[in-house]
Amino acid sequence: TLELTVRASPTGPGGDMQWCFSQVKGAIDDDVAEADIISTVEFNHTGELLATGDKGGRVVIFQQEIENKSQPQFRSEYNVYSTFQSHEPEFDYLKSLEIEEKINKIRWLPQKNAAQFLLSTNDKTIKLWKISERDKRPEGYNLKEEDGRYKDPNTITSLRVPVLIPMDLMVEASPRRVFANAHTYHINSISVNSDNETYLSADDLRINLWHLEITDRSFNIVDIKPANMEELTEVITAAEFHPHQCNTFVYSSSKGTIRLCDMRASALCDKHSKLFEEPEDPSNRSFFSEIISSISDVKFSHNGRYMMTRDYLSVKIWDLNMENRPVETYQVHEYLRSKLCSLYENDCIFDKFECCWNGNDSVVMTGSYNNFFRMFDRGHRRDVTLEASRENSKPMQVLKPRKVCAGGKRKKDEISVDSLDFNKKILHTAWHPQDNIIAVATTNNLYIFQDKVN
Amino acid sequence: MSGDNEDTQTADETTLDEKAPEVQDKVISPEKAEEAKLKARYPNLGNKPGGSDLLRKRLQKGQKYFDSGDYNMAKAKIKNKQLPTAAPEKTEITGDHIPTPQDLPQRKPSLVASKLAG
Numbered sequence: 215t216l217e218l219t220v221r222a223s224p225t226g227p228g229g230d231m232q233w234c235f236s237q238v239k240g241a242i243d244d245d246v247a248e249a250d251i252i253s254t255v256e257f258n259h260t261g262e263l264l265a266t267g268d269k270g271g272r273v274v275i276f277q278q279e280i281e282n283k284s285q286p287q288f289r290s291e292y293n294v295y296s297t298f299q300s301h302e303p304e305f306d307y308l309k310s311l312e313i314e315e316k317i318n319k320i321r322w323l324p325q326k327n328a329a330q331f332l333l334s335t336n337d338k339t340i341k342l343w344k345i346s347e348r349d350k351r352p353e354g355y356n357l358k359e360e361d362g363r364y365k366d367p368n369t370i371t372s373l374r375v376p377v378l379i380p381m382d383l384m385v386e387a388s389p390r391r392v393f394a395n396a397h398t399y400h401i402n403s404i405s406v407n408s409d410n411e412t413y414l415s416a417d418d419l420r421i422n423l424w425h426l427e428i429t430d431r432s433f434n435i436v437d438i439k440p441a442n443m444e445e446l447t448e449v450i451t452a453a454e455f456h457p458h459q460c461n462t463f464v465y466s467s468s469k470g471t472i473r474l475c476d477m478r479a480s481a482l483c484d485k486h487s488k489l490f491e492e493p494e495d496p497s498n499r500s501f502f503s504e505i506i507s508s509i510s511d512v513k514f515s516h517n518g519r520y521m522m523t524r525d526y527l528s529v530k531i532w533d534l535n536m537e538n539r540p541v542e543t544y545q546v547h548e549y550l551r552s553k554l555c556s557l558y559e560n561d562c563i564f565d566k567f568e569c570c571w572n573g574n575d576s577v578v579m580t581g582s583y584n585n586f587f588r589m590f591d592r593g594h595r596r597d598v599t600l601e602a603s604r605e606n607s608k609p610m611q612v613l614k615p616r617k618v619c620a621g622g623k624r625k626k627d628e629i630s631v632d633s634l635d636f637n638k639k640i641l642h643t644a645w646h647p648q649d650n651i652i653a654v655a656t657t658n659n660l661y662i663f664q665d666k667v668n
Numbered sequence: 669m670s671g672d673n674e675d676t677q678t679a680d681e682t683t684l685d686e687k688a689p690e691v692q693d694k695v696i697s698p699e700k701a702e703e704a705k706l707k708a709r710y711p712n713l714g715n716k717p718g719g720s721d722l723l724r725k726r727l728q729k730g731q732k733y734f735d736s737g738d739y740n741m742a743k744a745k746i747k748n749k750q751l752p753t754a755a756p757e758k759t760e761i762t763g764d765h766i767p768t769p770q771d772l773p774q775r776k777p778s779l780v781a782s783k784l785a786g
Contacts, residue, residue, distance in 0.1 A: 239784045240784050297782055312730045419727075443724070468723065498697060500702070505722075554698075554699060555702040558706060
């Protein structure tokens with residue numbers, strides 16, 4: 215693989231991108247209730263809406279209010295648009311299994327009419343939510359009073375036509391479909407197909423294909439459950455449909471492999487069309503090798519020619535035409551390699567970081583510890599480490615690049631590996647589909663940053 | 669590398685078992701050093717970490733072992749005495765311990781709105 219040595223650039227990736235604080239959502243207090251832990255962040259296809267899901271099963275949707283776009287330094291603010299309880303805790307009495315209400319993933323459907331639709335999922339059940347606006351209400355019913363009470367029909371002497379009068383905007387969320395009982399194991403991914411009719415849901419061992427209109431059946435398209443569970447060696451960690459080819463999807467595994475499948479080949483896609491795997495030097499193998507090679511996220515590029523995977527220490531870019539190695543590898547926090555023992559003991563080694571592409575696939579982003587997040591500019595071969603913190607939250611304050619000192623002499627402004635706060639993890643980040651606006655989730659806060667010259 | 673292969677090895681191949689122990693220390697990668705640390709702390713750790721045990725623990729997430737039949741029968745037998753209480757590590761309890769309703773955390777839906785919307 216081409217191991218790119220990137221030079222840290224003080225001006226950020228691309229040289230001309232300067233990230234500034236825009237907004238932060240959430241409580242300031244350090245005492246975080248478990249329900250407030252953010253578990254997913256997703257922009258819709260236009261970037262106008264930004265959805266978050268949390269451990270308490272709630273979804274909050276923010277809408278971009280565009281202030282004066284003609285101004286050279288216009289600021290677009292995201293304000294609360296809608297919030298609702300998507301999932302509730304359940305108990306499966308038959309299996310003695312507690313089902314968390316935590317929202318694992320949210321995926322938006324492309325907009326077809328006035329309403330917005332999104333899919334949200336917990337470990338077992340996927341729901342299709344319709345978010346619609348109401349800005350008019352009817353007035354002047356013949357049989358009802360304004361407060362809803364029915365009139366005495368004998369008092370009605372004339373007929374009138376009710377009229378629609380404007381009212382304050384009300385945003386309503388209603389569950390339109392509930393896709394349940396199709397997953398024995400825990401759902402880790404959902405992905406809407408480019409055909410806008412179907413979507414896939416993946417759990418640890420199986421992937422199912424659904425039609426958005428049909429809730430009482432789904433097709434199983436991948437099943438890696440062994441006949442004897444003692445022989446289990448790997449699980450599915452993430453899955454995604456190709457952005458343009460509706461017959462193609464990929465799924466990643468806990469062993470660091472990615473399989474590309476073609477649904478035209480057969481009904482059950484157990485045989486992959488392509489297997490992406492980087493050969494490993496067997497002499498380098500250690501107790502930790504498999505754990506840190508487990509892929510926590512896989513994302514196709516917008517142009518559909520590449521895919522990105524995130525494992526514990528790195529981000530890899532794969533060319534779909536080359537299976538034997540990634541074309542680019544970026545080290546997220548290589549200094550953690552000499553801390554793997556403690557990271558295994560405190561379970562941090564199992565943290566599942568996500569990754570994302572910018573709109574034109576030139577920059578990729580992922581999170582790290584200490585509320586740091588990293589951006590890699592593929593074209594300019596530059597990377598930067600930034601921090602999401604309340605201390606750097608003055609309006610339009612430019613974010614200063616951070617540097618971690620792996621060992622030896624620590625320079626001023628650098629932070630040593632041992633001082634990193636491993637409880638402050640940035641697992642979820644999202645990039646606006648067109649503009650340089652990013653949403654970064656810390657444990658319970660959502661930060662929105664913008665490029666100064668947007 | 670077994671002894672059988674030694675005569676077929678080329679001069680280019682490194683044979684770790686031929687190096688002196690002091691030189692070998694310098695060649696150990698940080699990852700292997702961490703592995704040695706872990707094995708020193710947990711000598712009984714299995715050799716296949718990515719295998720069945722770890723994966724099965726992952727698949728069992730959410731499993732709770734409360735059987736009302738067991739619980740009531742145990743209560744009837746023991747009568748006035750206390751039931752054995754749960755160990756602090758409550759994740760995978762089976763066998764001797766009989767969970768009580770108090771062991772299982774209350775699961776109530778969030779009635780409060782998200783603070784992100786505040």
